[in-house]
Amino acid sequence: xxxxxxxxxxxxxxxxxxxxxxxxxxxxxxxxxxxxxxxxxxxxxxxxxxxxxxxxxxxxxxxxxxxxxxxxxxxxxxxxxxxxxxxxxxxxxxxxxxxxxxxxxxxxxxxxxxxxxxxxxxxxxxxxxxxxxxxxxxxxxxxxxxxxxxxxxxxxxxxxxxxxxxxxxxxxxxxxxxxxxxxxxxxxxxxxxxxxxxxxxxxxxxxxxxxxxxxxxxxxxxxxxxxxxxxxxxxxxxxxxxxxxxxxxxxxxxxxxxxxxxxxxxxxxxxxxxxxxxxxxxxxxxxxxxxxxxxxxxxxxxxxxxxxxxxxxxxxxxxxxxxxxxxxxxxxxxxxxxxxxxxxxxxxxxxxxxxxxxxxxxxxxxxxxxxxxxxxxxxxxxxxxxxxxxxxxxxxxxxxxxxxxxxxxxxxxxxxxxxxxxxxxxxxxxxxxxxxxxxxxxxxxxxxxxxxxxxxxxxxxxxxxxxxxxxxxxxxxxxxxxxxxxxxxxxxxxxxxxxxxxxxxxxxxxxxxxxxxxxxxxxxxxxxxxxxxxxxxxxxxxxxxxxxxxxxxxxxxxxxxxxxxxxxxxxxxxxxxxxxxxxxxxxxxxxxxxxxxxxxxxxxxxxxxxxxxxxxxxxxxxxxxxxxxxxxxxxxxxxxxxxxxxxxxxxxxxxxxxxxxxxxxxxxxxxxxxxxxxxxxxxxxxxxxxxxxxxxxxxxxxxxxxxxxxxxxxxxxxxxxxxxxxxxxxxxxxxxxxxxxxxxxxxxxxxxxxxxxxxxxxxxxxx
Numbered sequence: 001x002x003x004x005x006x007x008x009x010x011x012x013x014x015x016x017x018x019x020x021x022x023x024x025x026x027x028x029x030x031x032x033x034x035x036x037x038x039x040x041x042x043x044x045x046x047x048x049x050x051x052x053x054x055x056x057x058x059x060x061x062x063x064x065x066x067x068x069x070x071x072x073x074x075x076x077x078x079x080x081x082x083x084x085x086x087x088x089x090x091x092x093x094x095x096x097x098x099x100x101x102x103x104x105x106x107x108x109x110x111x112x113x114x115x116x117x118x119x120x121x122x123x124x125x126x127x128x129x130x131x132x133x134x135x136x137x138x139x140x141x142x143x144x145x146x147x148x149x150x151x152x153x154x155x156x157x158x159x160x161x162x163x164x165x166x167x168x169x170x171x172x173x174x175x176x177x178x179x180x181x182x183x184x185x186x187x188x189x190x191x192x193x194x195x196x197x198x199x200x201x202x203x204x205x206x207x208x209x210x211x212x213x214x215x216x217x218x219x220x221x222x223x224x225x226x227x228x229x230x231x232x233x234x235x236x237x238x239x240x241x242x243x244x245x246x247x248x249x250x251x252x253x254x255x256x257x258x259x260x261x262x263x264x265x266x267x268x269x270x271x272x273x274x275x276x277x278x279x280x281x282x283x284x285x286x287x288x289x290x291x292x293x294x295x296x297x298x299x300x301x302x303x304x305x306x307x308x309x310x311x312x313x314x315x316x317x318x319x320x321x322x323x324x325x326x327x328x329x330x331x332x333x334x335x336x337x338x339x340x341x342x343x344x345x346x347x348x349x350x351x352x353x354x355x356x357x358x359x360x361x362x363x364x365x366x367x368x369x370x371x372x373x374x375x376x377x378x379x380x381x382x383x384x385x386x387x388x389x390x391x392x393x394x395x396x397x398x399x400x401x402x403x404x405x406x407x408x409x410x411x412x413x414x415x416x417x418x419x420x421x422x423x424x425x426x427x428x429x430x431x432x433x434x435x436x437x438x439x440x441x442x443x444x445x446x447x448x449x450x451x452x453x454x455x456x457x458x459x460x461x462x463x464x465x466x467x468x469x470x471x472x473x474x475x476x477x478x479x480x481x482x483x484x485x486x487x488x489x490x491x492x493x494x495x496x497x498x499x500x501x502x503x504x505x506x507x508x509x510x511x512x513x514x515x516x517x518x519x520x521x522x523x524x525x526x527x528x529x530x531x532x533x534x535x536x537x538x539x540x541x542x543x544x545x546x547x548x549x550x551x552x553x554x555x556x557x558x559x560x561x562x563x564x565x566x567x568x569x570x571x572x573x574x575x576x577x578x579x580x581x582x583x584x585x586x587x588x589x590x591x592x593x594x595x596x597x598x599x600x601x602x603x604x605x606x607x608x609x610x611x612x613x614x615x616x617x618x619x620x621x622x623x624x625x626x627x628x629x630x631x632x633x634x635x636x637x638x639x640x641x642x643x644x645x646x647x648x649x650x651x652x653x654x655x656x657x658x659x660x661x662x663x664x665x666x667x668x669x670x671x672x673x674x675x676x677x678x679x680x681x682x683x684x685x686x687x688x689x690x691x692x693x694x695x696x697x698x699x700x701x702x703x704x705x706x707x708x709x710x711x712x713x714x715x716x717x718x719x720x721x722x723x724x725x726x727x728x729x730x731x732x733x734x735x736x737x738x739x740x741x742x743x744x745x746x747x748x749x750x751x752x753x754x755x756x757x758x759x760x761x762x763x764x765x766x767x
Contacts, residue, residue, distance in 0.1 A: 011056055012105050018049045019094050023315035026087050033082040043072035060100050060114050064093045067121035074125060086124045093121055199302050206298045209291055216284045223277040230273045234266040299488050306384045307335035309348050320359045327366050327377040334384035339391055340488035346465045350458040354395045354481050362399030362479050396480040402473035404430050418662055431471050435459045463621040466507050496583035499544045503615050505607060510620030512567045514582055519561055541627040543577040570621040590617055648766055649673040653683045653697035670759060680704025694766055699728040714743040723765040
């Protein structure tokens, strides 16, 4: 039974490969219906598919393939003319085969009635035949006119050429279905199919070997230290032996003999230690390159060309463009570029969404493009290329691009950013707002776009793969998305850093540079540290604070004249994370945290060191987001003398990230210590470990809203007297009345929200 499953899996893989070839061939054939070589190739593919289906007893697939084969044969024989009408029917047949194949793999009953579909495919033959008859009649009339004009000889020459061409086509048709054995000189390597799970296990074992290699390096260092120590001890004993002989001539003979024996034994220990050191060093010298090569080979085994996912794009682009009445040319390059299978699987849905986005939002209708002075047909370019140790995949269209003003209007309308935030953003920061959850400029919701979901998921998925998304767009010129991806997500370059004597690591892909920052160069902007690096203001945040580690003593921080900062970037946001020590860079095998832990805040995996120590791999995108600087407005200078620390701690409870960070920024600028929570339950969780002097909360939030949170706190003896301020967009009188009834100290409506209004309210409530 298991053997049959394996065979069906092989059949599925081969069938999908055949269907993709037919998809792409049909798209090309629509543009060049006279390409008989392509028709013959497609016929051969469908014939192979039909034969395989017959062997397995999948007769529904066999019958559909047989009808498609009939069509290709007639086209190859020039008995019918290939048209878009025929292409649509064959596409329908291909989709039906895919649906049947899915049922077979899932071991479900194939209860599909294909009689209507087969009838449509058969009808293509007669419809096309009638069209061919009309064309033939026209040719005959033209031939008759030429004969009357005295060009019978030319007609004979033309007939002879047509006859020769027909003979060639007959030979092509005769060869269809034949299995040709290439000459021995042209035969290539043989291949076997291996389950991906086996390769994953092999990669895991290679990771273990790589750790052993690191252990060996540690052993060499220990052996070197031991050899050095034994040499020093031998010198000390020799010196002691000579000193005793010199000073105490009458000393006991046994003592002298014992010292001599110690000297000899230390000499042997030194000799054996040197041999051990040489042996381990030689083993490491020989084993190191083998392990490195094995690691490289295993990585290469899991590498798959991007063509495996690119080859499905022509059909998809053709279908979506057809549905929307648009004309789109797809240009693909770099499909031979290879990526790890897991990375490839992880980016497929993102690439599909970006392509659909280009067609739906980017490429204009043909008439609009002509009015704008563009070609009637739009162009989408998909390219892949190596960039340093990474692979970049770019999707670019020549459509309408992105309008900065439109993005700002949409962000305001959907409450994704405030006027204050937008005024202080650069154009690139405004462009990156399209990656926020809920953002969409589409006026209506369709199956392609407009739901406000997609680009935020693209960013999340690429970030989870340790990659980056770069956006470049100009109004009426086009849009370009570039995905920068690691070759593999199992073994990557990391930077080891220390914070409070704890070792952490950061993926090198997200790090732009490491710098030393003089304390005199640091300025305070909006209550936060910042420094100018390469003429760009870069916010600074202490890594231990972001990770929630207990703060070091103030005197330790004050004693430092310089600080080390690791500059990380995500979506054009740069943040400098202050660390105590930069240990070094190394290639490491990353372990996942396991399904039982799921996604842990600020963490993407772990590394096991040669000592057995587990080092956490930090998630740079998470760190930037949780550092409260992810989409904060551009900082404005604030003299340190204006800050008035009040030693009061406030909790801001708000599910909208932009609003939450704006409120936090305002309060911190005026000297308050501020923590944040995304909803009521998150707030209650934070209150278990921290005492707050005031709560600022929204009402509409997931899991637990502001009303429920306020009611819960007012029943708690510890928090019943803590002022609760509601800041919400709900402005109905019944909502305000309910807020007062449950014990809220203030109710501020966001539409009338002013910074000083909130600050004055807090000042009054906290005295």
